[in-house]
Amino acid sequence: MTEKxxxxxxxxxxxxxxxxxxxxxxxxxxxxVMAYLDPKSPLYAGVESAFESAGRILSAxxxxxxxxxxxNVVYTEGGKDGGVFFRKIGALQAFVKGNxxxxxxxxxxxxxxxxxxSKHYASAFFGTSLASxxxxxxxxxxxxxxxxxxxxxxxxxxxxxxxxxxPLVVREAVGDRDPRPHDANLFDxxxxxxxxxxxxxxxxxxxxxx
Amino acid sequence: MTEKxxxxxxxxxxxxxxxxxxxxxxxxxxxxVMAYLDPKSPLYAGVESAFESAGRILSAxxxxxxxxxxxNVVYTEGGKDGGVFFRKIGALQAFVKGNxxxxxxxxxxxxxxxxxxSKHYASAFFGTSLASxxxxxxxxxxxxxxxxxxxxxxxxxxxxxxxxxxPLVVREAVGDRDPRPHDANLFDxxxxxxxxxxxxxxxxxxxxxx
Amino acid sequence: MTEKxxxxxxxxxxxxxxxxxxxxxxxxxxxxVMAYLDPKSPLYAGVESAFESAGRILSAxxxxxxxxxxxNVVYTEGGKDGGVFFRKIGALQAFVKGNxxxxxxxxxxxxxxxxxxSKHYASAFFGTSLASxxxxxxxxxxxxxxxxxxxxxxxxxxxxxxxxxxPLVVREAVGDRDPRPHDANLFDxxxxxxxxxxxxxxxxxxxxxx
Amino acid sequence: MTEKxxxxxxxxxxxxxxxxxxxxxxxxxxxxVMAYLDPKSPLYAGVESAFESAGRILSAxxxxxxxxxxxNVVYTEGGKDGGVFFRKIGALQAFVKGNxxxxxxxxxxxxxxxxxxSKHYASAFFGTSLASxxxxxxxxxxxxxxxxxxxxxxxxxxxxxxxxxxPLVVREAVGDRDPRPHDANLFDxxxxxxxxxxxxxxxxxxxxxx
Numbered sequence: 001m002t003e004k005x006x007x008x009x010x011x012x013x014x015x016x017x018x019x020x021x022x023x024x025x026x027x028x029x030x031x032x033v034m035a036y037l038d039p040k041s042p043l044y045a046g047v048e049s050a051f052e053s054a055g056r057i058l059s060a061x062x063x064x065x066x067x068x069x070x071x072n073v074v075y076t077e078g079g080k081d082g083g084v085f086f087r088k089i090g091a092l093q094a095f096v097k098g099n100x101x102x103x104x105x106x107x108x109x110x111x112x113x114x115x116x117x118s119k120h121y122a123s124a125f126f127g128t129s130l131a132s133x134x135x136x137x138x139x140x141x142x143x144x145x146x147x148x149x150x151x152x153x154x155x156x157x158x159x160x161x162x163x164x165x166x167p168l169v170v171r172e173a174v175g176d177r178d179p180r181p182h183d184a185n186l187f188d189x190x191x192x193x194x195x196x197x198x199x200x201x202x203x204x205x206x207x208x209x210x
Numbered sequence: 211m212t213e214k215x216x217x218x219x220x221x222x223x224x225x226x227x228x229x230x231x232x233x234x235x236x237x238x239x240x241x242x243v244m245a246y247l248d249p250k251s252p253l254y255a256g257v258e259s260a261f262e263s264a265g266r267i268l269s270a271x272x273x274x275x276x277x278x279x280x281x282n283v284v285y286t287e288g289g290k291d292g293g294v295f296f297r298k299i300g301a302l303q304a305f306v307k308g309n310x311x312x313x314x315x316x317x318x319x320x321x322x323x324x325x326x327x328s329k330h331y332a333s334a335f336f337g338t339s340l341a342s343x344x345x346x347x348x349x350x351x352x353x354x355x356x357x358x359x360x361x362x363x364x365x366x367x368x369x370x371x372x373x374x375x376x377p378l379v380v381r382e383a384v385g386d387r388d389p390r391p392h393d394a395n396l397f398d399x400x401x402x403x404x405x406x407x408x409x410x411x412x413x414x415x416x417x418x419x420x
Numbered sequence: 421m422t423e424k425x426x427x428x429x430x431x432x433x434x435x436x437x438x439x440x441x442x443x444x445x446x447x448x449x450x451x452x453v454m455a456y457l458d459p460k461s462p463l464y465a466g467v468e469s470a471f472e473s474a475g476r477i478l479s480a481x482x483x484x485x486x487x488x489x490x491x492n493v494v495y496t497e498g499g500k501d502g503g504v505f506f507r508k509i510g511a512l513q514a515f516v517k518g519n520x521x522x523x524x525x526x527x528x529x530x531x532x533x534x535x536x537x538s539k540h541y542a543s544a545f546f547g548t549s550l551a552s553x554x555x556x557x558x559x560x561x562x563x564x565x566x567x568x569x570x571x572x573x574x575x576x577x578x579x580x581x582x583x584x585x586x587p588l589v590v591r592e593a594v595g596d597r598d599p600r601p602h603d604a605n606l607f608d609x610x611x612x613x614x615x616x617x618x619x620x621x622x623x624x625x626x627x628x629x630x
Numbered sequence: 631m632t633e634k635x636x637x638x639x640x641x642x643x644x645x646x647x648x649x650x651x652x653x654x655x656x657x658x659x660x661x662x663v664m665a666y667l668d669p670k671s672p673l674y675a676g677v678e679s680a681f682e683s684a685g686r687i688l689s690a691x692x693x694x695x696x697x698x699x700x701x702n703v704v705y706t707e708g709g710k711d712g713g714v715f716f717r718k719i720g721a722l723q724a725f726v727k728g729n730x731x732x733x734x735x736x737x738x739x740x741x742x743x744x745x746x747x748s749k750h751y752a753s754a755f756f757g758t759s760l761a762s763x764x765x766x767x768x769x770x771x772x773x774x775x776x777x778x779x780x781x782x783x784x785x786x787x788x789x790x791x792x793x794x795x796x797p798l799v800v801r802e803a804v805g806d807r808d809p810r811p812h813d814a815n816l817f818d819x820x821x822x823x824x825x826x827x828x829x830x831x832x833x834x835x836x837x838x839x840x
Contacts, residue, residue, distance in 0.1 A: 006388055013252050013387065014300035022558075042223050067710075076745055080697075081759060083374045083766030089402060090224035115706055120759045121372040122402070127759030129711060129750045135555050135584030136713030138442075150398050155368055162331040164293045164555030177223065178216055184394035188360050192299060192332070232768075277500075286535055290487075291549060293556030325496055330549045337549030339501060339540045345765050345794030346503030348652075374765030426808055433672050433807065434720035462643050503794045509822060510644035541792040542822070570818050575788055582751040584713045597643065598636055604814035608780050612719055612752070 015191040019166050022140030026067040030146025032108050033072050035094045035101035043091050047175030053199050054145040054173040060206040070110045074118040081120050122155035131163045141166040145173035150181035157194045167194035170202050225401040229376050232350030236277040240356025242318050243282050245304045245311035253301050257385030263409050264355040264383040270416040280320045284328040291330050332365035341373045351376040355383035360391035367404045377404035380412050435611040439586050442560030446487040450566025452528050453492050455514045455521035463511050467595030473619050474565040474593040480626040490530045494538040501540050542575035551583045561586040565593035570601035577614045587614035590622050645821040649796050652770030656697040660776025662738050663702050665724045665731035673721050677805030683829050684775040684803040690836040700740045704748040711750050752785035761793045771796040775803035780811035787824045797824035800832050
């Protein structure tokens with residue numbers, strides 16, 4: 001069975017319908033922190049092109065004056081607030097409070113008034129007040145960029161859908177350490193939870209919002 | 211890069227650590243409903259062997275007298291309670307209240323006292339009181355079987371981890387309409403959120419619980 | 421210290437600010453079921469006037485064509501899905517599936533397309549997909565009526581605020597078995613979480629929405 | 631109708647059943663911050679005796695080596711992450727990041743390894759990973775102390791019950807700026823959601839846990 005067959009099979013089963021972007025988007029930048037960006041980190045993911053794409057989208061979002069939200073991951077010493085997830089992934093030690101691997105990159109970091117959500121789990125919605133914040137701002141659409149596609153990006157996109165927001169996952173602005181999980185997760189997201197869209201489509205969308 | 215390389219790469223990055231099953235498990239059977247099981251349904255998934263494996267695990271769970279939870283999906287006419295998810299997936303029409311495609315199979319259905327969670331989204335935890343129920347019963351471990359691996363099973367396993375339960379995903383007892391998303395999602399689950407275990411290991415575990 | 425002093429003291433501490441109703445309200449009717457309405461029920465609460473007020477608001481909401489949501493409470497035999505709450509309150513036995521005390525009153529019940537949320541806990545948001553449904557419909561304001569003020573109404577109003585919706589609690593359309601908890605809870609709600617408003621103000625608001 | 635009548639009326643309606651403390655408690659100290667403790671603060675609540683009682687319970691909890699959790703409230707400049715709640719209560723300005731009114735008192739503050747939950751809403755569970763943390767530690771019971779009874783304490787106790795934990799609210803260790811909302815909320819909590827217990831009973835309980 002070829003890849004085309006898989007898409008055809010899903011279409012026949014009525015997956016992959018189109019979601020229409022709303023009028024009040026926000027932008028989220030998931031976990032663009034040094035652990036994934038610094039070549040000396042064990043988590044270094046080689047995602048420079050996603051980083052650059054996200055930078056261009058961030059500029060457009062600021063120009064359009066839509067809400068911008070950054071996430072990072074921060075644990076207490078010992079990781080009790082990471083529960084089962086912290087026990088599962090040794091790599092999460094990089095995010096214990098004070099570790100510079102958890103810092104934002106100086107070239108992609110929050111400006112005054114932009115929200116930072118410090119999360120403990122994969123989804124930016126889980127165990128955070130993100131959904132409440134977006135609802136209180138009457139946001140209806142979430143533009144999703146970040147790292148990594150098979151982890152926090154997917155979990156965030158699935159939860160965006162579940163919470164009632166239209167998730168727009170920007171293909172060029174999400175990245176992973178390996179192309180196979182990256183592609184497999186974009187396939188699932190487009191089939192079941194989100195619109196996977198191009199950077200150029202998002203830039204055009206933001207131009208029309210502003 | 212071969213599959214072995216991918217596993218090695220993840221191990222070097224410290225993913226895929228082992229989670230140890232607890233003393234108080236519950237079993238969940240995710241969405242074993244006619245829509246996936248009836249060959250005439252557009253959602254028919256050819257997952258007979260997962261269905262049979264889940265049946266064997268259910269018998270062992272009943273013998274061990276651990277809590278057993280079934281899920282299904284039920285929407286109001288029009289699907290307003292399915293929100294964005296219902297808009298995305300045309301196939302969810304099969305689960306509007308009254309459609310026999312949403313029924314459990316007669317050979318795998320709840321007995322007196324076993325809980326049925328009717329959910330609206332992919333995760334059995336999302337928008338339901340499942341986490342509260344498990345916590346109130348002091349469950350610490352969730353044995354996960356069901357359909358489909360790339361959808362509701364993964365979402366449920368990720369949320370089990372996020373909610374503080376040890377997720378044990380039974381390889382033979384979860385199924386999908388295509389082996390590629392099935393395998394890709396089991397890879398992600400083992401790397402980041404859950405223990406993917408064999409049916410025989412679960413049967414031995416349940417024998418020791420009882 | 422008189423009641424007036426209490427209000428003055430709270431105002432000095434900067435509680436009780438005004439929330440402004442939004443443009444996209446929904447109406448919720450919390451637990452208007454026979455257990456509270458039937459004089460033979462141990463839970464009978466003598467809340468006929470709240471029931472009648474809610475009926476008038478429901479008519480106006482239907483005329484304005486805003487979303488209408490009814491809640492009830494339904495437990496599995498044995499109440500496992502009620503967790504700690506079911507253990508605490510013996511009276512919740514009235515809501516085990518099949519007990520007619522859990523039925524809606526024939527003179528205040530859902531019509532085609534109006535949503536019914538079956539909940540297990542006090543808050544209509546807790547363990548349900550209500551927040552997601554409202555967000556997916558881009559609702560920004562929740563008009564709250566129902567029973568009882570000190571229980572499910574308060575819990576629902578607090579959660580509406582926490583989830584990012586403007587809660588408008590209609591004074592005449594919420595009721596309790598005793599005026600003291602009723603008054604005390606309306607005081608807290610107005611001080612910290614919601615606008616407690618009159619029926620006439622809501623009727624005027626709905627007239628302007630339609 | 632006298633207060634005694636109210637209790638009798640509730641008992642006849644089968645409210646106020648007893649919840650039995652479990653084997654694995656944690657202690658939470660809700661919002662013991664300078665805003666309520668400093669006589670110069672507009673939120674100063676005159677709750678010295680609750681503060682002292684909580685101090686005694688904290689010592690006993692540390693001796694018993696049970697998990698200890700402190701909460702505070704922290705908002706971004708402008709309060710976007712406080713949503714509707716921040717708009718409602720002007721007093722919450724005291725908790726914008728950097729304001730010393732949000733600091734813990736030096737005589738009741740976290741020691742190494744004790745968890746701090748920074749919340750945005752009344753309930754310590756809402757928009758935080760508290761429930762997950764407690765579940766991952768297999769906690770079954772939550773000893774609740776803090777400020778204020780009619781606000782964050784009640785919301786936290788209701789949510790503890792809803793999440794599946796036995797809430798033990800310590801009468802002497804919770805406080806409010808006025809005795810009337812304090813008493814009214816303890817009445818509701820005992821009737822519907824929690825065990826309201828004495829400090830001496832909690833100290834004896836903790837002695838037996840250790």
